[in-house]
Ligand SMILES: NC(=O)C1=CN([C@@H]2O[C@H](COP(=O)(O)OP(=O)(O)OC[C@H]3O[C@@H](n4cnc5c(N)ncnc54)[C@H](O)[C@@H]3O)[C@@H](O)[C@H]2O)C=CC1
């Protein structure tokens with residue numbers, strides 16, 4: 001008798017979103033014992049919390065008391081501090097860590113991961129410099145020699161963890177992979193829609209964070225909802241222009257998915273980028289200091305993405321074509337007055 005092998009999942013990342021996703025996957029695998037191994041390992045970047053290893057607390061209390069406090073994780077989610085051990089013999093890798101850390105993780109996993117592994121990236125960022133731009137899912141594929149789908153949507157982690165109804169988008173070029181990851185992530189309160197425009201989905205997730213910073217600047221200046229809506233609309237247009245200028249095949253329809261307009265709405269209302277950008281206006285403090293003061297170890301993504309996008313556009317003398325992205329960068333990093341957010345775009 002041929003026994004069907006079950007898929008072993010490792011979640012690489014355990015922050016605010018990583019922990020919320022661990023809850024979804026940990027519960028979903030229990031509903032599909034014929035497809036998935038019961039234990040879901042979660043790689044945790046080890047740190048001390050009240051003098052104790054965070055991994056020990058998570059495995060004892062089944063709660064990520066630092067990054068998702070108050071939410072119980074399924075008992076089949078196991079926190080592992082050693083990256084290679086966490087990924088050992090896994091054939092499904094879920095990448096969900098702040099984008100600035102992915103290169104280091106891929107270097108450690110290079111040559112270790114089996115070629116029959118599937119991966120999906122939930123990271124909202126880009127690998128971008130003046131030399132060029134690549135999607136993080138492409139970096140993962142290229143460095144680890146495996147296919148990598150993406151998931152991105154209107155998914156503020158704390159609300160998802162409280163099982164408040166929301167949607168998300170999976171971008172997978174292979175229908176079979178799309179179906180597989182649908183099963184792994186979909187729940188009645190976390191409604192998955194699968195599209196084939198993987199590039200568009202990933203770009204939306206990364207670039208919306210820059211628009212969220214712009215929205216936060218508007219809020220900090222108390223310019224009101226009409227102004228915020230105008231900035232969000234202009235940001236959506238720049239997101240589409242950036243995608244369709246520098247990548248092939250980005251579909252207009254993708255911007256109407258959860259990963260597009262919906263994620264813009266939620267992030268520009270309740271996200272961390274918005275919150276910290278508003279404080280940047282009202283406090284006058286540097287953005288890094290505000291990140292440390294306001295986010296308790298969680299990481300901003302929109303400001304670094306604005307910096308990376310500006311470096312890329314400047315190298316091509318194309319900043320004028322993206323006034324909102326450029327103005328966000330100049331306000332945050334070059335000391336331009338915050339009021340420029342409604343003057344220069
Ligand atoms: N928090 C949210 O509401 C959502 C976040 N996302 C995206 O998911 C990705 C992960 O974000 P979060 O899970 O919220 O992380 P986070 O913003 O909570 O960041 C903290 C995480 O970074 C880890 N970390 C710190 N230093 C590290 C290092 N040197 N190497 C490796 N890891 C390190 C910490 O251990 C912790 O797991 C980001 O790209 C974010 O944009 C997507 C949807 C929602």
Ligand SMILES: O=C(CO)COP(=O)(O)O
Nearest residue numbers: 153154155156271272273
């Ligand atoms: O991506 C998110 C919501 O979909 C979270 O956005 P922030 O990182 O701005 O909190």
